[in-house]
Amino acid sequence: MLPYSSYILIALAALLVTCQAASKCPGISGLPGRDGLKGLPDSLASKRHDALANLKHRLFQLEAVLSLNGKIRKVGEKILASNGKKADFASALQSCEEVGGTLAAPKNEEENKAVMDIVKEHNQYAYLGIRKGETSGQVKYINGMPLSYSNWHQREPNGNGKEKCVEMYPDGTWNDKKCNMYRLTICEF
Incomplete structure (x- = not known):
């Protein structure tokens, strides 16, 4: 059995993968640049963009580790x-x-x-x-x-x-x- 935190990470990874594929994530939509974060000062938009990019990178790393360990399988857009x-x-x-x-x-x-x-x-x-x-x-x-x-x-x-x-x-x-x-x-x- 996976630890509870692993299930959360799997669910977050699945959500991000699904959102990215469908381009329907509120506030994420392809990890927007400054244009996708209208109304935010440039410094906050840049920080948010960097944080989202880092989160995406970490989730894909965790997905890869879980796949290598046989804990999950990815097929198409499904996990x-x-x-x-x-x-x-x-x-x-x-x-x-x-x-x-x-x-x-x-x-x-x-x-x-x-x-x-x-x-x-x-x-x-x-x-x-x-x-x-x-x-x-x-x-x-x-x-x-x-x-x-x-x-x-x-x-x-x-x-x-x-x-x-x-x-x-x-x-x-x-x-x-x-x-x-x-x-x-x-x-x-």
């Missing part, structure tokens, strides 16, 4: 991390949300492989941030968006409405499962 603990679906989701993330939900083959690598490393099935809706056969990401990618195991999903959650096997394939089972927690940021 994946696991505390190595097993929990039921609701508790796993809550654990991820408490540190600013959500349950890992692969949206393409590359992301699925990154999640699978963590599943293999821990040799445990993991819940995904995917659930079956009330309508039979309807599968969605937990944010309500329709599923855009899937990697179902042969003859899955087959829970006939009784298995609302989705787990990943060590081979990267998916299975519908009851939500009260204990599975590995993998978060995405």
Whole structure:
């Protein structure tokens, strides 16, 4: 399990990476120069710019160290991390949300492989941030968006409405499962 401070740093790194990619960070937007800090005296704008640049550099260093130690995996704009603990679906989701993330939900083959690598490393099935809706056969990401990618195991999903959650096997394939089972927690940021 990572120390609490590591989760904070992971969440901050993920936020900065996401903000930089989307260019939607209030007051950050690409680490602005003086033009992006209108209304501040030049000396304060310069100090703020330097502080933000230093913070960005430190966060990327920490991200690199955590990646080298196998604590996180970066895939595209996502950062994946696991505390190595097993929990039921609701508790796993809550654990991820408490540190600013959500349950890992692969949206393409590359992301699925990154999640699978963590599943293999821990040799445990993991819940995904995917659930079956009330309508039979309807599968969605937990944010309500329709599923855009899937990697179902042969003859899955087959829970006939009784298995609302989705787990990943060590081979990267998916299975519908009851939500009260204990599975590995993998978060995405």
